[in-house]
Amino acid sequence: MVVIQNNNQQGSSLLSKMATNNGHGEESPYFDGWKAYDSDPYHPTQNPNGVIQMGLAENELCFDLIPEWVVNNPKASICTAEGAKDFKDIAIYQDYHGLPEFRNAVAKFMGKVRGDRVRFEPDRVVMSGGATGAHEMLAFCLADPGDALFGTHTILSRNVVANYDSYGCRFGRDLKWRTGAQLVPVVCKSSNNFKVTRAALETALEGAKEANINVKGLLITNPSNPLGTVLDRDTMRTLVSFINENNIHLVCDEIYSATVFNQPDFISIAETIEEEKQCNRDLIHIVYSLSKDMGFPGFRVGIVYSYNDAVVSCARKMSSFGLVSTQTQRLIASMLLDDNLIQKFMSESAKRLAKRHELFTKGLAEVGIDSLKSNAGLFIWMDLRRMLKDPTEEAEMALWRKIVHEVKLNVSPGSSFHCSEPGWFRVLSWPNSLTDLCSIIFG
Numbered sequence: 001m002v003v004i005q006n007n008n009q010q011g012s013s014l015l016s017k018m019a020t021n022n023g024h025g026e027e028s029p030y031f032d033g034w035k036a037y038d039s040d041p042y043h044p045t046q047n048p049n050g051v052i053q054m055g056l057a058e059n060e061l062c063f064d065l066i067p068e069w070v071v072n073n074p075k076a077s078i079c080t081a082e083g084a085k086d087f088k089d090i091a092i093y094q095d096y097h098g099l100p101e102f103r104n105a106v107a108k109f110m111g112k113v114r115g116d117r118v119r120f121e122p123d124r125v126v127m128s129g130g131a132t133g134a135h136e137m138l139a140f141c142l143a144d145p146g147d148a149l150f151g152t153h154t155i156l157s158r159n160v161v162a163n164y165d166s167y168g169c170r171f172g173r174d175l176k177w178r179t180g181a182q183l184v185p186v187v188c189k190s191s192n193n194f195k196v197t198r199a200a201l202e203t204a205l206e207g208a209k210e211a212n213i214n215v216k217g218l219l220i221t222n223p224s225n226p227l228g229t230v231l232d233r234d235t236m237r238t239l240v241s242f243i244n245e246n247n248i249h250l251v252c253d254e255i256y257s258a259t260v261f262n263q264p265d266f267i268s269i270a271e272t273i274e275e276e277k278q279c280n281r282d283l284i285h286i287v288y289s290l291s292k293d294m295g296f297p298g299f300r301v302g303i304v305y306s307y308n309d310a311v312v313s314c315a316r317k318m319s320s321f322g323l324v325s326t327q328t329q330r331l332i333a334s335m336l337l338d339d340n341l342i343q344k345f346m347s348e349s350a351k352r353l354a355k356r357h358e359l360f361t362k363g364l365a366e367v368g369i370d371s372l373k374s375n376a377g378l379f380i381w382m383d384l385r386r387m388l389k390d391p392t393e394e395a396e397m398a399l400w401r402k403i404v405h406e407v408k409l410n411v412s413p414g415s416s417f418h419c420s421e422p423g424w425f426r427v428l429s430w431p432n433s434l435t436d437l438c439s440i441i442f443g
Helices: 008-013 029-039 065-072 084-091 100-113 130-142 171-176 198-210 233-246 269-275 309-321 326-336 339-366 393-407 434-441
Strands: 125-129 148-152 155-157 182-185 215-221 249-253 284-289 301-306 379-383 424-428
Touching (some): 029 393, 084 326, 100 125, 125 130, 125 309, 130 249, 130 301, 130 309, 182 198, 198 215, 198 233, 215 233, 269 284, 301 309, 326 339, 339 379
Parallel strands (some): 148 182, 148 215, 215 249, 249 284
Antiparallel strands (some): 125 301, 148 155, 155 182, 155 215, 284 301, 379 424
């Protein structure tokens, strides 16, 4: 017998560029904070000196409302005596367009979250494995390798565009890693509370053109991650006007749309294009999920909603690579179609989010830490610029390492979001144990 032993270099040469590159971004501060928590997780009694998780976007505030509903609605699951009679119908192959009741329920819920000011068509609802899969699906539909998206809270460079407020940590992985698309950030400033302006958009687009980058679209997150702010009506109109003038796509990530807890109200792109009659709707696409609004990231329910028939057709074919299980579709449909549950959930969620946000920002202010005024989302955009030794990214990373490894808080540095001003950090407005956290931070 002859045994051939490959060293690491020889082994990697047998693999694809995808398998051997670092495009996923796992070797980054964003993921390093997660790893620090995973290796030393905080527990109030078993590990009180462990790392507190304040970098993970999990909305657990209303979990107590769901188990009660599940117990009272056993037919929603095929894993109960009441629902078992439908087991075969759900367990066999289904149309990859999705169960009709699921698409109807999602379309209805999307409208309700937006105050029933706009209606969504079930036939335009395309499912995917979470918002991650939805973003990648759209990138495949809109951009060729090398094209870009750029953003106002996110950007796609060669064939797509977006801006950094929305340019969250995950977009590099979601949009670039497997598609080959590029991301070009739209630089926003704290001097106007990181508001995206036409001047910032035009500067980013002109810079991309000078670099011979083919921009295909603009990507925004609204409400914004990490800012926790909503885009006003004038800004939304500016975005629509800008993408129409330049004939590029607009991808709107609206996965935090039901997390608005104070004025001003959330304005969806779906509402804006109802008002802007001259808008080319073929350029408008929405990404949605239930991970943040309902707190169901483990269900992997992502949605692409496009006004472009060709994109809907292509995305639906691509969705077969990341379908939502039919058991999950059935359960989710039953929940979303229960008006009493949804009304109670949304009302209670807004109250609890507002209370946690007020408590946390008040605690920060009491120890002299400023934060961006916000009214949505799960995070606080915390200003620690005065704590930096120098106004540099290196100084920001030095402070971040001290926060994670000495103070034992996993927060996300602004550079992970392509923030142009060192010293801003994204922090979850509540950890699993807010009381314990407050005692640690605020004494």
